[in-house]
Amino acid sequence: MAVKITTFPVGLYQCNCSIIFCDETLEAIVIDPGSEPEIILKKISDQGLKVKYLLHTHAHLDHFSATAAVQSKCQAAAVLHKEDMFLYNQHEAQSMMLGLPQTTITEIDQFLEDEQIFNFGKGEIKSIFTPGHTPGSSSFSLELDNELWLFSGDTLFNGGIGRTDFPGGDSNLIVKSIKNRLYTLDGDCQVIPGHGPNTLIGKEKRSNPFVRA
Ligand SMILES: [Zn+2]
Numbered sequence: 478m479a480v481k482i483t484t485f486p487v488g489l490y491q492c493n494c495s496i497i498f499c500d501e502t503l504e505a506i507v508i509d510p511g512s513e514p515e516i517i518l519k520k521i522s523d524q525g526l527k528v529k530y531l532l533h534t535h536a537h538l539d540h541f542s543a544t545a546a547v548q549s550k551c552q553a554a555a556v557l558h559k560e561d562m563f564l565y566n567q568h569e570a571q572s573m574m575l576g577l578p579q580t581t582i583t584e585i586d587q588f589l590e591d592e593q594i595f596n597f598g599k600g601e602i603k604s605i606f607t608p609g610h611t612p613g614s615s616s617f618s619l620e621l622d623n624e625l626w627l628f629s630g631d632t633l634f635n636g637g638i639g640r641t642d643f644p645g646g647d648s649n650l651i652v653k654s655i656k657n658r659l660y661t662l663d664g665d666c667q668v669i670p671g672h673g674p675n676t677l678i679g680k681e682k683r684s685n686p687f688v689r690a
Pocket residue numbers: 535537610631639
């Protein structure tokens with residue numbers, strides 16, 4: 478398979494933005510264009526990528542503040558779970574709460590469904606609905622050379638889980654999502670969280686202090 482993943486932290490909160498592309502067709506997907514659109518756009522143009530989708534794990538501002546700027550240059554479809562639209566529309570209040578600059582937003586082109594598949598060249602990525610951190614929080618899984626990769630947003634971190642004290646957060650639901658939808662994945666599955674270092678599903682099942690398998 479000719480699929481490549483580039484992940485890099487952006488912005489004050491160091492949100493992990495990922496660009497995933499097929500190196501034969503150059504079709505690509507961006508997950509969480511959180512900030513610093515010029516850096517994201519440079520990586521896209523340096524490789525001559527054609528971005529089809531801007532996927533969002535959830536609608537906290539640190540995960541979408543570059544969406545409008547990236548979309549204006551690459552015409553990709555912006556995708557977000559419907560349950561997070563209230564947060565997306567509260568971007569001004571989020572700016573104040575998080576101490577981030579005000580941003581313009583773009584229309585969401587498509588609402589994310591559970592187990593929805595997005596194709597890009599020879600690659601495909603699948604959504605997994607994992608509410609709790611926010612009502613619409615979603616993860617994305619990708620098979621790559623017989624390895625499974627998971628983009629877990631702010632649901633599951635290396636040694637941690639997302640906070641649930643923001644509007645719409647639900648501490649019981651996040652535990653349920655992690656147990657039922659993420660810990661059921663292969664233990665060797667590589668996890669790229671919304672912030673911080675990668676981990677493995679197996680490692681989190683064994684040692685995550687917040688959610689025991
Ligand atoms: Zn968040």
